[in-house]
Amino acid sequence: MPATGLRVTGLRADILVLGGGLGGIAATLAALRLGRRVVLAEALDWLGGQLTAQGVPFDEHPWIELGVGSQSYATLRQRIRDYYRRHYPLSEQARAASLLNPGMGNVGTLCHEPRVAVRVIDDLLAPFESNRRLAVLRRHALVSAERDGDRITGVTLRDLASGRHVAVEAAIVIDASETGELLEAGGVEHVFGAEAARETGELHALTEADPFDQQSLTWCFALDYLPEQDHTIDRPARYAEFRDLKLDFWPNRQFDWTVSDHVTHKPLQRALFTGDSDADYLFDLWHARRIAWRRNFAPGFYESDITIANWPQMDYWLKPAIGVTEAEHAAALEEARQFSLSFLYWMQTEAPRHDGGQGYRGLRLRGDVLGTNDGLAKQVYYREGRRLRAELTVLEQHIGVAARPGASAAQSFPDSVGIGAYRIDLHPSTSRLRDTVDIDSYPFEIPLGALLPVRVDNLLPGCKNLGTTRITSGAYRVHPVEWSIGEASGTLAAFALAHGIPPRAVRADPGRLAALQQLLVDGGAPIRWPSFGALTPRTRRGYRPGQP
CATH class of the missing domain: 3.50.50.60 (FAD/NAD(P)-binding domain)
Known part of the structure; x- marks a missing residue:
């Protein structure tokens, strides 16, 4: 460097x-x-x-x-x-x-x-x-x-x-x-x-402005999976509290494989795995942001695939992080970290498995992938x-x-x-x-x-x-x-x-x-969209449906 x-x-x-x-x-x-x-x-x-x-x-x-x-x-x-x-x-x-x-x-x-x-x-x-x-x-x-x-x-x-x-x-x-x-x-x-709808005239704006209505944070982490090993982390101090949280509009507790579909808001099943091989998966969480597929490399180079955990279950919405005091900002970030670690612990110990068991104890934090000692990213994901x-x-x-x-x-x-x-x-x-x-x-x-x-x-x-x-x-x-x-x-x-x-x-x-x-x-920076094909409005993540 x-x-x-x-x-x-x-x-x-x-x-x-x-x-x-x-x-x-x-x-x-x-x-x-x-x-x-x-x-x-x-x-x-x-x-x-x-x-x-x-x-x-x-x-x-x-x-x-x-x-x-x-x-x-x-x-x-x-x-x-x-x-x-x-x-x-x-x-x-x-x-x-x-x-x-x-x-x-x-x-x-x-x-x-x-x-x-x-x-x-x-x-x-x-x-x-x-x-x-x-x-x-x-x-x-x-x-x-x-x-x-x-x-x-x-x-x-x-x-x-x-x-x-x-x-x-x-x-x-x-x-x-x-x-x-x-x-x-x-x-x-x-x-x-x-902002308020009366200020912007927007269809989806709130009726009243609320500066502390802010998008949830996510503290991402990297994982690989060694099913024959046990890499369970220490139980986070507030694990039970975070595990049992439930939003009024969410179909179940937030720590669950059933989430609210981003677009329709209907219940949507998003499990960690839907099968034992790449041929089995159907847009499960593991494959969403997988960053290393071992079959793309020489045999044995990677022990496991590596994925980034940035999933709906990890969205932290308890406290705003913008426009607050320095102490309040630090508290929100620390809670976001503990929230992510609690979800990991749930996946390792209590989550229903795709094969009928309980918990994926072989999930291993890969802080080395993110340049950290604790396994989490260097910085929280700020969406706004x-x-x-x-x-x-x-x-x-x-x-x-x-x-x-x-x-x-x-x-x-x-x-x-x-x-x-x-x-x-x-x-x-x-x-x-x-x-x-x-x-x-x-x-x-x-x-x-x-x-x-x-x-x-x-x-x-x-x-x-x-x-x-x-x-x-x-x-x-x-x-x-x-x-x-x-x-x-x-x-x-x-x-x-x-x-x-x-x-x-x-x-x-x-x-x-x-x-x-x-x-x-x-300089190679276009200022107008080219006229080709059908530029459809469905511009989000054109490679897969839905989440996260």
Whole structure:
């Protein structure tokens, strides 16, 4: 892994990117390729966010393998496949597969081990670190932001290894953090939780706004399965309490193989296994996010398949995590960890088996796969955070099928700077404890107006913290969309600096807007959906039905 960056008390850059998730990486690469100097700061030691530190394999639209989308994102995916071909003992059949799927998970066509993506991302950044146009500050957390009127002039970070404070000054700052940390620290107008229908006019909004109605968290973990062994963990202290929890809208206790179908809300059977072999399974949990399929590799290379546990039974909805005190945030995260461990313990000891027994004691935590000692991911899976109050807010009426009667596509934005596709997918929520909202949406665009704060001149969002509502955030939060948001913001920041103007001045000038859009297209970032085939509204996880 490359060095953690410069160990100095002060840094200057053209652009500061706070957050090393996929949006932050895309923003950084876009700005670097346009000649800017960048500081990238991340509180964890791994870059990659939801793809790596949170342990969430790619969630993508059905046309991803046709090359529809950002070419730099396609490069990331191809390099992951190339890494396996160079370094892993693939089977002859796997090596010959043009669309290699190392785990053969049915969530998508590229399910892989998180550490492979970490290494690929490090390699993408390494040349820019070598020529000192990029400083990557791993394990550096945000302390504060300094402001001068409507500008953020710099931030203070804390080196989590040494405790030293590092001041970073930058002309433009991009908040690519998982929860929109810089929006709050910089006093940037933002919202979190659920808006009211009377405010947004959305079909699926709440009657009354509730900032603490937030999507459930999930603390993912990696597992393999050695049926002849016993890897039962210690019984979590609150196991009985968590095991017996039941949501009013859930068919049984949450720790059960019967869940609420995301779309229909009818009872749905989702067991860990539905048979003893790959030929037996019918979209069971084990195969959903499997990241290593032993038959793709040389005999004996893996003792077992490896899968990522990110399933409905693990959704943690007891406490909100955004907009609360630091102590309340820490308490919610710790409960989410214990909730996941309790579900694992239930699977190991009490769960009904597919063969009629009870408990899968051979389930083994694989913390090494996620870079941890305790077996869980480095970071909780945040499905939402703070969202920018922007010049334009994406509404359900812009992209939702039911909210656009008579339309056959999402609204096209004159200021589009990217494209994306995913269903509007909201998991069970805190506060109101309502069931999922999982509804059809059309392939959509990313409007420049959603990247521009209503007031602050030099801050841009770099991921799911752009100007969406709680409803539309459910479509803009997944991997390729996050990448495209970051790529657009990084390109916009470099363009604005090159012309000596604030980012909002680009949208206000038709000539400059056209030049920015052409710059994106020339760089391989499409701003309109291609006209081919039938782009159906059912954009979510086009490789399998249903959950999770």
